[in-house]
Amino acid sequence: xxxxxxxxxxxxxxxxxxxxxxxxxxxxxxxxxxxxxxxxxxxxxxxxxxxxxxxxxxxxxxxxxxxxxxxxxxxxxxxxxxxxxxxxxxxxxxxxxxxxxxxxxxxxxxxxxxxxxxxxxxxxxxxxxxxxxxxxxxxxxxxxxxxxxxxxxxxxxxxxxxxxxxxxx
Amino acid sequence: xxxxxxxxxxxxxxxxxxxxxxxxxxxxxxxxxxxxxxxxxxxxxxxxxxxxxxxxxxxxxxxxxxxxxxxxxxxxxxxxxxxxxxxxxxxxxxxxxxxxxxxxxxxxxxxxxxxxxxxxxxxxxxxxxxxxxxxxxxxxxxxxxxxxxxxxxxxxxxxxxxxxxxxxxxxxxxxxxxxxxxxxxxxxxxxxxxxxxxxxxxxxxxxxxxxxxxxxxxxxxxxxxxxxxxxxxxxxxxxxxxxxxxxxxxxxxxxxxxxxxxxxxxxxxxxxxxxxxxxxxxxxxxxxxxxxxxxxxxxxxxxxxxxxxxxxxxxxxxxxxxxxxxxxxxxxxxxxxxxxxxxxxxxxxxxxxxxxxxxxxxxxxxxxxxxxxxxxxxxxxxxxxxxxxxxxxxxxxxxxxxxxxxxxxxxxxxxxxxxxxxxxxxxxxxxxxxxxxxxxxxxxxxxxxxxxxxxxxxxxxxxxxxxxxxxxxxxxxxxxxxxxxxxxxxxxxxxxxxxxxxxxxxxxxxxxxxxxx
Numbered sequence: 216x217x218x219x220x221x222x223x224x225x226x227x228x229x230x231x232x233x234x235x236x237x238x239x240x241x242x243x244x245x246x247x248x249x250x251x252x253x254x255x256x257x258x259x260x261x262x263x264x265x266x267x268x269x270x271x272x273x274x275x276x277x278x279x280x281x282x283x284x285x286x287x288x289x290x291x292x293x294x295x296x297x298x299x300x301x302x303x304x305x306x307x308x309x310x311x312x313x314x315x316x317x318x319x320x321x322x323x324x325x326x327x328x329x330x331x332x333x334x335x336x337x338x339x340x341x342x343x344x345x346x347x348x349x350x351x352x353x354x355x356x357x358x359x360x361x362x363x364x365x366x367x368x369x370x371x372x373x374x375x376x377x378x379x380x381x382x383x384x
Numbered sequence: 385x386x387x388x389x390x391x392x393x394x395x396x397x398x399x400x401x402x403x404x405x406x407x408x409x410x411x412x413x414x415x416x417x418x419x420x421x422x423x424x425x426x427x428x429x430x431x432x433x434x435x436x437x438x439x440x441x442x443x444x445x446x447x448x449x450x451x452x453x454x455x456x457x458x459x460x461x462x463x464x465x466x467x468x469x470x471x472x473x474x475x476x477x478x479x480x481x482x483x484x485x486x487x488x489x490x491x492x493x494x495x496x497x498x499x500x501x502x503x504x505x506x507x508x509x510x511x512x513x514x515x516x517x518x519x520x521x522x523x524x525x526x527x528x529x530x531x532x533x534x535x536x537x538x539x540x541x542x543x544x545x546x547x548x549x550x551x552x553x554x555x556x557x558x559x560x561x562x563x564x565x566x567x568x569x570x571x572x573x574x575x576x577x578x579x580x581x582x583x584x585x586x587x588x589x590x591x592x593x594x595x596x597x598x599x600x601x602x603x604x605x606x607x608x609x610x611x612x613x614x615x616x617x618x619x620x621x622x623x624x625x626x627x628x629x630x631x632x633x634x635x636x637x638x639x640x641x642x643x644x645x646x647x648x649x650x651x652x653x654x655x656x657x658x659x660x661x662x663x664x665x666x667x668x669x670x671x672x673x674x675x676x677x678x679x680x681x682x683x684x685x686x687x688x689x690x691x692x693x694x695x696x697x698x699x700x701x702x703x704x705x706x707x708x709x710x711x712x713x714x715x716x717x718x719x720x721x722x723x724x725x726x727x728x729x730x731x732x733x734x735x736x737x738x739x740x741x742x743x744x745x746x747x748x749x750x751x752x753x754x755x756x757x758x759x760x761x762x763x764x765x766x767x768x769x770x771x772x773x774x775x776x777x778x779x780x781x782x783x784x785x786x787x788x789x790x791x792x793x794x795x796x797x798x799x800x801x802x803x804x805x806x807x808x809x810x811x812x813x814x815x816x817x818x819x820x821x822x823x824x825x826x827x828x829x830x831x832x833x834x835x836x837x838x839x840x841x842x843x844x845x846x847x848x849x850x851x852x853x854x855x856x857x858x859x860x861x862x863x864x865x866x867x868x869x870x871x872x873x874x875x876x877x878x879x880x881x882x883x884x885x886x887x888x889x890x891x892x893x894x895x896x897x898x899x900x901x
Binding site for chain 1 (some may be wrong): 501502503504566567568569572573575576577580581587588589590591592593594595598599602603606825826827828829830
């Protein structure tokens with residue numbers, strides 16, 4: 216739950232942060248109800264995005280040696296989420312250069328991304344053994360994020376219901 | 385008509401480099417009326433002709449040979465024009481896709497239909513007043529667009545369209561989320577998913593899914609480019625705000641193939657993306673116009689982005705190459721219409737939604753400026769069974785299309801329309817009539833227009849009013865388009881007619897704003 220809460224916090228907060236930039240222009244062309252519908256799409260997809268990222272983490276747990284995660288899934292998972300976030304931010308702000316990359320170049324970036332995850336995982340595994348405080352600190356932060364899950368999960372579920380209804384009726 | 389192939393085109397283009405520039409703006413007079421069709425607009429045998437509307441996005445009339453451009457960008461359009469009516473002073477109702485397409489389809493100015501911000505739809509009150517709905521009893525109605533903003537409008541009218549070809553119908557790579565996931569709620573899905581969460585041009589609202597989408601789309605695009613042997617040195621033509629990539633020839637082939645199945649009489653609205661940015665000509669056209677020609681240099685405008693003239697000139701050249709590319713493909717479409725006999729029993733209308741600017745420190749059309757290169761759009765109309773050419777110089781506007789098409793279908797023109805039937809198709813010359821262009825993308829749709837640029841053209845004069853833009857020169861600009869087609873000398877302070885036009889325009893703005901005050 217703490218890892219999922221951290222994911223929810225990052226995904227939803229980013230979406231809300233970007234929406235703050237977008238809402239002034241939405242106000243020009245959409246009614247207030249319309250803006251709520253737009254927000255419903257954003258939050259519904261944010262929930263899906265969060266679940267997919269959690270799924271990716273679980274997949275890594277399944278593939279990689281169990282000893283890497285045993286007893287410290289929260290700290291290791293949290294660190295992987297932060298690494299993925301750093302890469303996603305890099306892609307957002309360096310879109311031009313990524314957009315012009317060739318397939319080989321992109322494959323190189325993807326390989327680098329996976330290697331960085333593995334490196335972080337192995338390095339942190341070692342560091343957490345040596346410095347227990349680091350692990351505790353990460354676990355505390357992730358634990359505090361649970362409060363956001365109480366907010367974002369219901370919002371995401373309600374938004375998904377709105378989106379489904381609008382596409383059925 | 386015989387087609388001009390790429391080799392012929394290259395020869396013509398090289399000859400044109402030696403041709404001196406011709407006058408940019410012809411005199412604002414109307415030639416003698418060529419033909420006035422019967423009120424019903426029907427053929428002599430009583431059958432209803434088809435209507436084929438071909439619209440290329442962001443195509444400035446001032447970059448076409450027929451409108452006096454120094455470069456031979458459009459030999460196939462010249463060929464088409466030989467048998468058509470040419471409207472030399474046709475202005476767009478807005479300076480980007482949304483307001484102009486909405487005006488085309490509803491026959492009213494943007495301040496009435498209210499679709500003047502990015503990706504907006506028309507006011508619900510005017511939604512039933514659309515071209516497709518009004519012509520439903522006469523034609524089988526087909527619509528296709530490659531432009532995301534035009535798609536939002538067409539989807540608003542989709543209940544009145546018999547055959548709707550989705551945005552990605554003829555694309556090679558990519559798809560849109562709203563089209564594939566949420567067709568029933570496409571408008572909100574488009575604004576929230578394609579334009580926000582998965583925005584391909586700016587920072588997206590989604591961190592991870594947009595990254596995955598970006599990577600997959602880029603890989604697909606690069607593989608397609610390799611498959612096509614890099615025929616497009618600058619990349620494939622692309623639909624803005626999406627990763628949808630296409631080639632003009634495949635799109636035209638797709639339309640031709642689709643057209644064969646349309647039951648007559650049909651009305652087709654075909655809205656193609658080129659030469660809209662990014663300008664990506666096929667490699668056969670990529671070396672054209674290396675002629676050293678440079679346009680008249682104009683002083684930087686206070687509302688410009690300060691782009692250097694050298695950058696503007698080199699962008700203009702690529703834009704011209706892209707026009708030459710689309711012209712060749714349009715030539716193939718015209719050949720098909722000719723060979724299939726459709727040209728003989730159809731009104732073929734060739735036009736654009738707005739132009740493009742490469743002057744005063746500004747490139748493109750994402751601007752508050754309303755100068756002629758961005759407002760003057762081509763309008764060629766081929767009338768079924770007529771094989772003669774006529775030049776029409778009366779000022780006309782996008783809003784005239786709906787009344788004209790209703791007239792062609794034998795239907796009355798509604799009073800609420802701001803437009804008039806085009807001269808040459810049954811309308812009268814109205815040289816003193818004022819036409820308008822409304823730019824108000826920074827203004828709320830739900831409020832009075834207090835921030836925007838409004839242009840009024842009347843006879844040979846043009847008055848521009850800037851509302852709420854700090855830095856705009858004095859609020860007004862006034863030009864004599866005959867003596868000063870490049871709009872270099874602002875006569876607002878000195879010309880005796882300037883104040884009359886100002887009073888007229890101010891009164892009009894007050895009138896259209898009244899319901900929102």
